[in-house]
Amino acid sequence: AQKVTQAQTEISVVEKEDVTLDCVYETRDTTYYLFWYKQPPSGELVFLIRRNSFDEQNEISGRYSWNFQKSTSSFNFTITASQVVDSAVYFCALSEVNRGSTLGRLYFGRGTQLTVWP
Amino acid sequence: DTEVTQTPKHLVMGMTNKKSLKCEQHMGHRAMYWYKQKAKKPPELMFVYSYEKLSINESVPSRFSPECPNSSLLNLHLHALQPEDSALYLCASSQEPPGGSYNEQFFGPGTRLTVL
Numbered sequence: 001a002q003k004v005t006q007a008q009t010e011i012s013v014v015e016k017e018d019v020t021l022d023c024v025y026e027t028r029d030t031t032y033y034l035f036w037y038k039q040p041p042s043g044e045l046v047f048l049i050r051r052n053s054f055d056e057q058n059e060i061s062g063r064y065s066w067n068f069q070k071s072t073s074s075f076n077f078t079i080t081a082s083q084v085v086d087s088a089v090y091f092c093a094l095s096e097v098n099r100g101s102t103l104g105r106l107y108f109g110r111g112t113q114l115t116v117w118p
Numbered sequence: 119d120t121e122v123t124q125t126p127k128h129l130v131m132g133m134t135n136k137k138s139l140k141c142e143q144h145m146g147h148r149a150m151y152w153y154k155q156k157a158k159k160p161p162e163l164m165f166v167y168s169y170e171k172l173s174i175n176e177s178v179p180s181r182f183s184p185e186c187p188n189s190s191l192l193n194l195h196l197h198a199l200q201p202e203d204s205a206l207y208l209c210a211s212s213q214e215p216p217g218g219s220y221n222e223q224f225f226g227p228g229t230r231l232t233v234l
Binding site for chain 2: 033035037043044045046047050091095105106109110111
């Protein structure tokens with residue numbers, strides 16, 4: 001079963017539009033971490049945010065914001081006033097803490113390709 | 119210094135060649151990782167080193183051989199690869215070993231490998 005689901009394969013928006021990337025996760029652990037990474041065409045995965053399972057506070061960093069809701073097992077990512085430079089593949093990932101052989105490994109979603117048009 | 123470096127950026131090799139990919143980090147991180155990423159797919163974990171010891175091998179074929187000479191360096195030795203091994207190979211490091219509190223992984227730019 002997929003531990004991290006990013007249902008949106010591709011999203012296209014025009015510059016200055018707001019866009020939300022969805023992420024739904026599945027875990028039986030009580031302690032886990034959630035991440036978002038950005039992968040521009042250059043290939044490097046850029047770390048954006050880490051959130052632990054005990055911290056449900058939403059976070060804002062400039063034009064980026066994250067909405068973590070344990071009740072719906074979601075960790076959505078919103079870009080406000082999108083820019084062309086935001087065009088990239090965005091991955092949501094889950095890391096479980098309490099499971100033996102899978103300890104700490106990152107489970108990635110399939111990624112969402114975001115294209116921002118000028 | 120908050121980056122992970124990888125060399126080479128691009129590599130083309132024949133199926134009989136032997137080559138190595140190199141990864142370096144100077145952040146004092148205790149864990150290092152190799153991932154393989156095919157086009158339009160998420161990265162797939164290959165190996166994890168914690169405190170310079172191999173802790174996870176995701177049943178990777180023996181034609182891929184990892185090596186961690188010291189806490190800052192990670193190599194991936196390649197031998198007798200197949201065309202289907204062509205992919206982007208990403209190295210990553212994290213402050214804590216897998217499962218630790220500060221386990222966000224920082225990735226290098228990757229090596230684009232083509233096997234002819």
